[in-house]
Amino acid sequence: MQNIYRETFEQIHASEQLRKEVANVPKQEKAAFRYRISKAGLIAAALALALAGTVLAVASPTLWWWFEQKWEEETGSSMTESQSLVIDGLTRKVGESVTSGDVTVTVDSITVGSSQIWALLDVTGWDFDRDAQYSFDRMRAEIVPDPSGGQHGGAGYGLDSIGITREGAARMLLEFSATISTGNQLNRGDYALEIDLNDLIRRRTGGAEDEVLCEGEWSFSIPLAAESLSPTITIDRVQVLSNHMVWDQATGKDGGALEGTGGKSHPAVATLTNLQITATGASFYCDGLMDRLHATVILADGTEVENRGGGGSRMEDGGWYVSFDWPVPLDVTDIVAIRFGDAEIPLN
Known part of the structure; x- marks a missing residue:
């Protein structure tokens, strides 16, 4: 070809x-x-x-x-x-x-x-x-x-x-x-x-x-039938830290908030399900705490390729379906990690 x-x-x-x-x-x-x-x-x-x-x-x-x-x-x-x-x-x-x-x-x-x-x-x-x-x-x-x-x-x-x-x-x-x-x-x-x-x-x-x-x-x-198909990497479920912050209020024994004790904030944890990485893009379902940032794949030689397109769709349960496109088709077998914002997921 x-x-x-x-x-x-x-x-x-x-x-x-x-x-x-x-x-x-x-x-x-x-x-x-x-x-x-x-x-x-x-x-x-x-x-x-x-x-x-x-x-x-x-x-x-x-x-x-x-x-x-x-x-x-x-x-x-x-x-x-x-x-x-x-x-x-x-x-x-x-x-x-x-x-x-x-x-x-x-x-x-x-x-x-x-x-x-x-x-x-x-x-x-x-x-x-x-x-x-x-x-x-x-x-x-x-x-x-x-x-x-x-x-x-x-x-x-x-x-x-x-x-x-x-x-x-x-x-x-x-x-x-x-x-x-x-x-x-x-x-x-x-x-x-x-x-x-x-x-x-x-x-x-x-x-x-x-x-x-x-x-x-x-x-x-x-x-649209292709001449051949490249492999797909699938991760059923993975959690990553988000830039979204959640607030923890100090509570008493009864579970109620304690007045005057304040609280603290920490990064939310976003859950990604059915993460799929193909030669031309990546997609997953996630809760509302996922940052809508760029996706970057890391290849075995250290080369990084950032997405150049994508889309998102709000689901009925309040979560999102998100997809990212690679600028050119990639060799999936050469991908060792994927990064969303600052959250990097190894693909060993």
């Missing part, structure tokens, strides 16, 4: 001006939303945890290059062979095309994780400017059937230009992330990713209105 990526993306190029513009883009806060987007940018939304990260790299010669650059950006080191094999195993060729008017959109390939998806799109039939950014005016991305089974959950997605191929096709990367409170995994069920795209646009900067290039509709239904 690695060869598929290399063959598919080896022809992609972009201008030096576009490279410089992307290099100057600051980190941005991103938030999750449920199944709809306008202007096809990364969307903001109302989930308990915000998606956060950097804008996608533009002008990658290959998608492999993009994953490698993302890895180096997050860790400061080169991607290992085991990490490469994980990405290969979660990726498959699609090659499905839809034409509307003069424009053809092709879903070239897809990488599917437990709750995350990366999909590569090629757009042809237009004279694209290598210095411009392209997208779609309206977009819908949805998993069917609903992996949350009508229960608490949600999703967020975004579509970004990543360059123009030598043949003149505009190449785009769709990223999709779901919060699935049922614990179902997208690569372990009979699911499909539905994509609806409307009206090809050229993005304008400086507040100018985007230019509609070609009106049309392009719709896809892509099965």
